[in-house]
Amino acid sequence: MATPTIHHGVMFDTNELVLNMGPQHPSTHGVLRVVLRLxxxxxxxxxxxxxxxxxxxEKLTENRNWTQxxxxxxxxxxxxxxxxxxxxxxxxxxxMSLEVPRRARYVRTIxxxxxxxxxxxxxxxxxxxxxxxxxxFLYAFRERELILDLFEEFxxxxxxxxxxxxxxxxxxxxxxxxxxxLEFCRIMEGKLGEYEELLTHNRIWLERTQGIGVIDGPxxxxxxLSGPSLRGSGVLRDVRKDEPYAAYDEMDFDVPIxxxxxxxxxxxxxxxxxxQSLRIIRQATEGLPSGPIVGKVPRLIKPPAxxxxxxxxxxxxxxxxxxxxxxxxxxxxxxxxxxxxxxxxQGLRRLVRGHLVADVVALIxxxxxxxxxxDR
Amino acid sequence: MADQxxxxxxxxxxxxxxxxxxxPAQKAAxxxxxxAAEHAKVAPPAGPPDPSPPPDVPPPxxxxxxxxxxxGGVVHVSYWVGDWTxxxxxxRLIAVMRHLHDAADARFDLCSDITATDWPPRAQxxxxxxxxxxxxxxxRIRVKVRAAELEPVPSVTAIWPAANWFEREAYDMxxxxxxxxxxxxxxxxxxxxxxYPQRKDYPLEGPGELLMENPLDxxxxxxxxxxxxxx
Numbered sequence: 271m272a273t274p275t276i277h278h279g280v281m282f283d284t285n286e287l288v289l290n291m292g293p294q295h296p297s298t299h300g301v302l303r304v305v306l307r308l309x310x311x312x313x314x315x316x317x318x319x320x321x322x323x324x325x326x327x328e329k330l331t332e333n334r335n336w337t338q339x340x341x342x343x344x345x346x347x348x349x350x351x352x353x354x355x356x357x358x359x360x361x362x363x364x365x366m367s368l369e370v371p372r373r374a375r376y377v378r379t380i381x382x383x384x385x386x387x388x389x390x391x392x393x394x395x396x397x398x399x400x401x402x403x404x405x406x407f408l409y410a411f412r413e414r415e416l417i418l419d420l421f422e423e424f425x426x427x428x429x430x431x432x433x434x435x436x437x438x439x440x441x442x443x444x445x446x447x448x449x450x451x452l453e454f455c456r457i458m459e460g461k462l463g464e465y466e467e468l469l470t471h472n473r474i475w476l477e478r479t480q481g482i483g484v485i486d487g488p489x490x491x492x493x494x495l496s497g498p499s500l501r502g503s504g505v506l507r508d509v510r511k512d513e514p515y516a517a518y519d520e521m522d523f524d525v526p527i528x529x530x531x532x533x534x535x536x537x538x539x540x541x542x543x544x545x546q547s548l549r550i551i552r553q554a555t556e557g558l559p560s561g562p563i564v565g566k567v568p569r570l571i572k573p574p575a576x577x578x579x580x581x582x583x584x585x586x587x588x589x590x591x592x593x594x595x596x597x598x599x600x601x602x603x604x605x606x607x608x609x610x611x612x613x614x615x616q617g618l619r620r621l622v623r624g625h626l627v628a629d630v631v632a633l634i635x636x637x638x639x640x641x642x643x644x645d646r
Numbered sequence: 647m648a649d650q651x652x653x654x655x656x657x658x659x660x661x662x663x664x665x666x667x668x669x670p671a672q673k674a675a676x677x678x679x680x681x682a683a684e685h686a687k688v689a690p691p692a693g694p695p696d697p698s699p700p701p702d703v704p705p706p707x708x709x710x711x712x713x714x715x716x717x718g719g720v721v722h723v724s725y726w727v728g729d730w731t732x733x734x735x736x737x738r739l740i741a742v743m744r745h746l747h748d749a750a751d752a753r754f755d756l757c758s759d760i761t762a763t764d765w766p767p768r769a770q771x772x773x774x775x776x777x778x779x780x781x782x783x784x785x786r787i788r789v790k791v792r793a794a795e796l797e798p799v800p801s802v803t804a805i806w807p808a809a810n811w812f813e814r815e816a817y818d819m820x821x822x823x824x825x826x827x828x829x830x831x832x833x834x835x836x837x838x839x840x841x842y843p844q845r846k847d848y849p850l851e852g853p854g855e856l857l858m859e860n861p862l863d864x865x866x867x868x869x870x871x872x873x874x875x876x877x
Contacts, residue, residue, distance in 0.1 A: 320833065321835060324835065364728070491781060505781065578726065598691065613811070645834060
């Protein structure tokens with residue numbers, strides 16, 4: 271813990287004030303509690319307290335069979351459930367050395383990119399609303415609704431999808447779905463301009479985000495940031511490019527990176543990711559191959575004894591699964607999730623130091639956390 | 647180097663070792679459950695198989711240079727479905743990690759994950775697992791340390807600040823005794839929680855009656871803490 275600096279003025283004694291934020295606070299995106307130590311309005315130190323949403327999902331998985339766990343992964347990052355499903359299924363497939371059909375890999379890619387856009391919509395809306403721009407929230411949720419409709423048509427659910435199976439997919443895409451996805455891409459492309467018009471050159475937005483929470487590349491890697499929060503600091507690290515999974519090795523897309531590593535750069539990176547995701551969705555939908563949607567999966571899933579770690583790029587960053595199988599039982603011996611929100615949240619303490627209380631809210635929004643995933 | 651694992655940590659490397667010459671890694675797995683089934687049907691596994699790499703898969707160069715730079719640092723090298731794992735004794739952990747972080751051919755600058763696995767029948771019941779990634783070279787390695795219940799495992803927070811919360815979680819869930827950690831407290835469970843939920847011998851439904859058996863201890867602990875705070 272850093273020693274707080276207490277300045278003794280000539281006329282006034284300035285004392286530190288301890289301010290508790292959360293766990294019930296609208297801008298903490300769930301049940302996050304931050305204990306701030308303030309000098310005036312400046313944050314001297316912050317302690318992040320988590321665990322209010324801990325459900326013991328890792329322990330639960332040790333008592334469920336391999337297929338049932340897909341359902342539990344939905345409950346972690348509930349605004350990007352499909353990506354959590356994907357990460358789990360791919361790890362088990364790696365453990366079993368299963369081949370996934372090309373069509374299934376393409377549909378998985380489409381789903382996880384749709385999910386990225388939905389998650390970024392939610393991030394943009396809440397982040398802007400925390401800072402005071404109410405309109406963006408309504409706009410972003412309007413478009414998120416379109417994605418939820420697409421998911422509902424695909425798998426019948428709007429939030430917790432349970433949309434993947436070990437070895438492939440539960441269902442093929444409904445007829446005409448691809449057309450609707452392309453239509454959505456067309457609509458979304460135009461709406462992105464609307465968001466940017468409201469924010470990118472907005473003076474209030476610039477004042478509130480530029481130079482806030484600056485962090486350089488090596489330090490960001492050191493404190494464990496990943497995903498857009500890391501790329502905002504100019505580090506070219508994207509699991510989709512570095513360790514390709516699903517059908518990303520066949521897709522043509524760019525990875526945007528920032529330069530200064532402040533809140534504004536992290537915002538710009540995510541705005542560009544919207545466009546790159548649309549690019550991937552278009553390619554995958556237009557080039558969707560025909561064929562089976564499930565590989566050769568044994569009826570009883572029982573991976574051989576061994577362990578592996580596999581990561582996917584969730585909208586928040588590197589979502590990793592470390593799974594140990596004992597080869598004897600029908601449930602994992604140990605399943606560990608490396609949640610990107612958990613690691614990004616760890617960096618909050620470093621980011622908020624020296625900033626104003628109002629900026630804490632901007633910074634919580636900027637690292638894009640979901641407490642369901644932090645606490646599991 | 648090779649004789650160390652067959653000493654104190656006993657069971658885990660031994661099933662893997664005989665399978666190593668010639669046999670591909672996959673064949674090592676089915677042999678184990680069959681042998682175990684003879685004794686008891688539901689016997690808990692004694693440890694991960696940690697299969698040695700098949701002869702046609704050469705280990706990456708940084709493992710060889712690590713073995714040269716830190717003598718006695720690597721007691722076992724394992725390969726499974728494309729992942730490389732090294733087993734490191736706890737007393738050499740910091741030297742090994744420092745080398746992996748700094749060496750020009752390794753450069754593991756990103757600590758992806760730290761967690762633990764519990765194998766109760768083994769004397770050194772915990773496997774503390776470090777997943778490392780290198781952004782310049784884009785390679786991964788997993789480092790494992792075996793530790794008994796109270797055996798100290800040095801903290802790597804000085805090398806990767808990201809390890810702070812990971813180690814706190816491993817302490818919270820398993821009770822791994824990390825030493826030199828700047829802020830070793832529970833992170834997900836309440837501060838006054840008793841027991842370590844992720845251990846294999848901890849019941850899924852929580853402490854329940856175990857906790858109620860001795861509510862006095864619970865209350866005493868709370869009172870002591872409150873008094874300490876007042877002072």
